[in-house]
Amino acid sequence: xxxxxxxxxxxxxxxxxxxxxxxxxxxxxxxxxxxxxxxxxxxxxxxxxxxxxxxxxxxxxxxxxxxxxxxxxxxxxxxxxxxxxxxxxxxxxxxxxxxxxxxxxxxxxxxxxxxxxxxxxxxxxxxxxxxxxxxxxxxxxxxxxxxxxxxxxxxxxxxxxxxxxxxxxxxxxxxxxxxxxxxxxxxxxxxxxxxxxxxxxxxxxxxxxxxxxxxxxxxxxxxxxxxxxxxxxxxxxxxxxxxxxxxxxxxxxxxxxxxxxxxxxxxxxxxxxxxxxxxxxxxxxxxxxxxxxxxxxxxxxxxxxxxxxxxxxxxxxxxxxxxxxxxxxxxxxxxxxxxxxxxxxx
Amino acid sequence: xxxxxxxxxxxxxxxxxxxxxxxxxxxxxxxxxxxxxxxxxxxxxxxxxxxxxxxxxxxxxxxxxxxxxxxxxxxxxxxxxxxxxxxxxxxxxxxxxxxxxxxxxxxxxxxxxxxxxxxxxxxxxxxxxxxxxxxxxxxxxxxxxxxxxxxxxxxxxxxxxxxxxxxxxxxxxxxxxxxxxxxxxxxxxxxxxxxxxxxxxxxxxxxxxxxxxxxxxxxxxxxxxxxxxxxxxxxxxxxxxxxxxxxxxxxxxxxxxxxxxxxxxxxxxxxxxxxxxxxxxxxxxxxxxxxxxxxxxxxxxxxxxxxxxxxxxxxxxxxxxxxxxxxxxxxxxxxxxxxxxxxxxxxxxxxxxxxxxxxxxxxxxxxxxxxxxxxxxxxxxxxxxxxxxxxxxxxxxxxxxxxxxxxxxxxxxxxxxxxxxxxxxxxxxxxxxxxxxxxxxxxxx
Numbered sequence: 082x083x084x085x086x087x088x089x090x091x092x093x094x095x096x097x098x099x100x101x102x103x104x105x106x107x108x109x110x111x112x113x114x115x116x117x118x119x120x121x122x123x124x125x126x127x128x129x130x131x132x133x134x135x136x137x138x139x140x141x142x143x144x145x146x147x148x149x150x151x152x153x154x155x156x157x158x159x160x161x162x163x164x165x166x167x168x169x170x171x172x173x174x175x176x177x178x179x180x181x182x183x184x185x186x187x188x189x190x191x192x193x194x195x196x197x198x199x200x201x202x203x204x205x206x207x208x209x210x211x212x213x214x215x216x217x218x219x220x221x222x223x224x225x226x227x228x229x230x231x232x233x234x235x236x237x238x239x240x241x242x243x244x245x246x247x248x249x250x251x252x253x254x255x256x257x258x259x260x261x262x263x264x265x266x267x268x269x270x271x272x273x274x275x276x277x278x279x280x281x282x283x284x285x286x287x288x289x290x291x292x293x294x295x296x297x298x299x300x301x302x303x304x305x306x307x308x309x310x311x312x313x314x315x316x317x318x319x320x321x322x323x324x325x326x327x328x329x330x331x332x333x334x335x336x337x338x339x340x341x342x343x344x345x346x347x348x349x350x351x352x353x354x355x356x357x358x359x360x361x362x363x364x365x366x367x368x369x370x371x372x373x374x375x376x377x378x379x380x381x382x383x384x385x386x387x388x389x390x391x392x393x394x395x396x397x398x399x400x401x402x403x404x405x406x407x408x409x410x411x412x413x414x415x416x417x418x419x420x421x422x423x424x425x426x427x
Numbered sequence: 428x429x430x431x432x433x434x435x436x437x438x439x440x441x442x443x444x445x446x447x448x449x450x451x452x453x454x455x456x457x458x459x460x461x462x463x464x465x466x467x468x469x470x471x472x473x474x475x476x477x478x479x480x481x482x483x484x485x486x487x488x489x490x491x492x493x494x495x496x497x498x499x500x501x502x503x504x505x506x507x508x509x510x511x512x513x514x515x516x517x518x519x520x521x522x523x524x525x526x527x528x529x530x531x532x533x534x535x536x537x538x539x540x541x542x543x544x545x546x547x548x549x550x551x552x553x554x555x556x557x558x559x560x561x562x563x564x565x566x567x568x569x570x571x572x573x574x575x576x577x578x579x580x581x582x583x584x585x586x587x588x589x590x591x592x593x594x595x596x597x598x599x600x601x602x603x604x605x606x607x608x609x610x611x612x613x614x615x616x617x618x619x620x621x622x623x624x625x626x627x628x629x630x631x632x633x634x635x636x637x638x639x640x641x642x643x644x645x646x647x648x649x650x651x652x653x654x655x656x657x658x659x660x661x662x663x664x665x666x667x668x669x670x671x672x673x674x675x676x677x678x679x680x681x682x683x684x685x686x687x688x689x690x691x692x693x694x695x696x697x698x699x700x701x702x703x704x705x706x707x708x709x710x711x712x713x714x715x716x717x718x719x720x721x722x723x724x725x726x727x728x729x730x731x732x733x734x735x736x737x738x739x740x741x742x743x744x745x746x747x748x749x750x751x752x753x754x755x756x757x758x759x760x761x762x763x764x765x766x767x768x769x770x771x772x773x774x775x776x777x778x779x780x781x782x783x784x785x786x787x788x789x790x791x792x793x794x795x796x797x798x799x800x801x802x803x804x805x806x807x808x809x810x811x812x813x814x815x816x817x818x819x820x821x822x823x824x825x826x827x828x829x830x831x832x833x834x835x836x837x838x839x840x841x842x843x844x845x846x847x848x849x850x851x852x853x854x855x856x857x858x859x860x861x862x863x864x865x866x867x868x869x870x871x872x
Contacts, residue, residue: 123518127511221609221635232558232611234538236856324514326539328611330638331510367515370505382735383503384465384474 108258113251121250126323128356128363129257130315135343135355136268137311142341143350144272145304146284147197148205151212152312153336154193158216159186159313160320160327161226167238168228175242179260179317186313187306189216194305198298213334220329227328234328237321253322260318264311269352271307280304281350312340346398348408357409366394457494457761457772459484459501460520462531467507468639469664471694472746476532477503478735479750480757483720485728485735487758494761495770500525510535517543525772528552528757528782534612537570545569548870549775550760550782554753555580555688555711556612559619563849564783564809565860569775571782573756574711574804574815577615578845579836580688583817584709585623586834588657588685599628604650606670607661609637612689616661622844640666647673660686660708667695668703675702682707688817692745696822704824709817712752712801714827716743719796720751745827752801759795760785768871776870783808783866802833808866814838 116125138152163182166173173181193212197205220226227235240247240256247256271277279300282290291297320327339362347358373386381389405412461480464473484499493499502523504516513536517529521543528550531537537553541561544551550569553561557572575583588603589595605620607613617633624631632653634646640662647670650658658679660670667690674681686695686708693714696703716725721743728734729742741747764773764781773781785806787795792803806813816833853860 117522119518119522123515232534232538232615234535234611236538236542324511324539325542326510328510328535328538330535330610371519374502374504382465383463383505384470387466387505387507 105262109255113255116251116254118250121254122323124364124367125254126257127319128359129254129261130319130323131340131343131363132356132359133261133264133318134312134315134340135347135359136265136352137308137315138340139344139350139352139355140268140272140280140311141304141308143344143348143354144277144284145280145301145308147194147301147304148202149209149308150206150334150337150341151193151209151216152340153332153334154212154216155186155190155309155312156316156319156336157220157327157329157332158189158309159183159316160332161220161235161329162186162313163317163321164235164237164327165226165228175238175240179314182317183310183313186316187310190305190309190312191302194302194309197301197305210334213337217329217332232328234326237325237327240321247322257318257322260314264314265352268307268311272352276300276303284350342398346401346408348410351408351410353413354408354410357413361409365397366390369393455493455497455772456500456525457497457527458523458525459499459757460516460523460526460529461501461503462506462513462516462520462529462533462536463503464506464508464533465503466505467509469508472664472689472692473508473532474736475692475694475741475744475746476750476753478741479747479752480530480754481735481750482724482728482747483751483754483758485733486720486724487754489727489731489733490723494758495765497761497765497770497772499758506531506533506536508533508535510539514539514543521547521549526775527761527773527778528775530554530753530757532556534558534615535610538611541567541570544775547775548779550779552753552757552782554756555749559615560845560848560852562810562812562845564807564811564866565862566849566853566858567811568861568866569779571806571811573782573806573811573813574752574801575688575817575836576812576845578619578841579812579815579838580709580817581616581619581623582836582841583834584659584685584687585627586837587709587819587831589627590831592656595627601629601657602653602655603629603631603657603659604653604655605631605633605659605661606643606646606650607633607635608640608663608666609635610663612663613661619841619844620659636662636666636670639664641669643669643673647677647679650674650679651677656683658684660684660690662686662690662695668698671696671699671702671706681705685709685819691820691827693741693827694744694746701824703822705821707819707821707830708827710745710820710827711815711817712745712748713799713818713820713829714743714745714748718743718748718798718800720755720800721748723796724751748800752797755787755795755797756785756804759787768869774870774872780866780869782806783811785813808861808863 134152134156141147141149159182162185163178166178166181193209196208200208227233240253247253279295282295283297283300287297343358343362344355346361348354369390373390461477463477488499504520506513506516513531513533517540526549529544530552534556537551537557540551550571552571552573554573555575559576559578561567561570561572562576589598620631634649636643636646662670674684682705684706688709691708691710696706725742736742760781761778763784764777768777783806785804787804789803792798802816804813804815816835818829818833819831820827821830
């Protein structure tokens, strides 16, 4: 892609914090008032959970350059850990379970991140597959993780913080939004800090990074730990706020790929990109399926429609990657610049 | 900017969708949200079951003009048997007015819906499967594992094996392997097999086949080493024919494999070819198209070009007949509720009351044209299964032949276990046990 010079006059560029603040004000102030339960339950909750998982994976893959196919495993680890902390530790508040679940996911992330010290690229991707299969296997094999539930499906506990319950769809949305905002903000601060620059240095040239004194080993493991922590928290949101029930099969390899596609489509090494990608991956198939059902539902059965949606979706993703390999974020920035320019020239 | 125009188009269509998302129901329609699956590894079950269900609803509409004049409507939402798609479908379809009952035909989706349908007060039907302890209507007012819950199925299979061995006391010292599907559905019966093994003195070894189950070499080599007297196949979809073929490959006799209620269809045995000859499986509804109700569906629905199955040779297959039986149960529950609340569109809670008073004795079943298709059902406010009977059928290479009478599972043995599990769930979730009076309090709007 041709580089676009950023020569918009500085007077026209709003302070950086304005857009996120406006967006959050809209998400907190307006959306709960106008949204339907379908919007919260079927669109916004999975969007928030997958968006946060995308942020987590982006730290590892986008910034630190370590490809991982184990994201769903870390989500599962987070979800099951939060469930077990909540169940087995008397009096532990929900926030405590979530943070501890993040640490459990981080620990597993470090263990499966160890091969990254020797392996790169595709080889590393294959070795993170081990995490995917091992975690799913362990959760299925040892029924202790699901409190010996007969079917292996666990019911998520109610979301309540110091007596206030987030039971309704709006409540769970606000809960998820708050958690996601906090961790996204922390991730944003992280990538613009020295640690974030270390990640990028290792991604761009590991040898050079080593020469300028970046502790490569520690930094890589740190990237795995932080990324897994965030993905683990995203798993808690997915399980507790969105589905409200969890089974290991819900965190299969398909989910890992989904998260990888989210950051590739949204834009690597971009916090916003994860949310752009999640929006596309969550919303677009639904829009397509509803449109197909509405227009052709009487003509074809749902199976045929579903198959054609997959073809359309796949074709659009290929088309999109050809037209804009840098992801939705690059597209967004280009559109914004065009608008600013045209506004300026009038 | 070709991509921009794509986005613009997408935004336009999204706006369109939002504007049509809330269709209003007519005054006298009863709506069935169908979370069906016609693609993916379980499409054979999905197309057969939902095909039969839709065929029966069509029959009622065409032949009778609906239930007492109330027309039955439905739409389908594809789940591919995946939980989050099922949840999305639930949220999408629940805005439609006049929903009678949910029939997702997936244990995973059903589990995810229990809290939601309980809050919305619409019944959730899990015919022949589901969460066993939802049989206890005191704790699960809106969940109905009709005809056969997984524990009853287990009891029926163990009793059948006992009868083959010459009596329940002959089970002592025998060895049974349960080969189960690696899903919530497959795992549901692990504790009850352990319990029955202890009670009757046989040993049981339970082996998981990971979803979807198209590779079972190592499991069957384990079975060959274990040399069990019987293998219970608790499969689903593609796992079943693969199991039968692999059994032949490792030399395990197929007539010592007993299939459960989701391993009993033509789609399970035909792909296995000769390997399936002599295989026996449990069922609640016989297969075949000689039953009056199936004949009427052929005459009224298929001959009018409105049949749902693309492949007409599947009419009367096990899944198709199960869909028809499921249709009968849903429609009759509506009929029962209409007698109490009036011939109009019912609320979900009224339909729930209908299911809790759904009593079809063999005479009534015959009147419905389903004699020998299924035996009977007797649901009450605290027994949401309804004492379904089971029978066993053997595959001769061309069709299923019934090889046993209608057998009653050992309900008296199972009920205390179910109640204990349901009460534990109620305690964990802080649910107050429902009484008969609570069950009679119905939300009518």
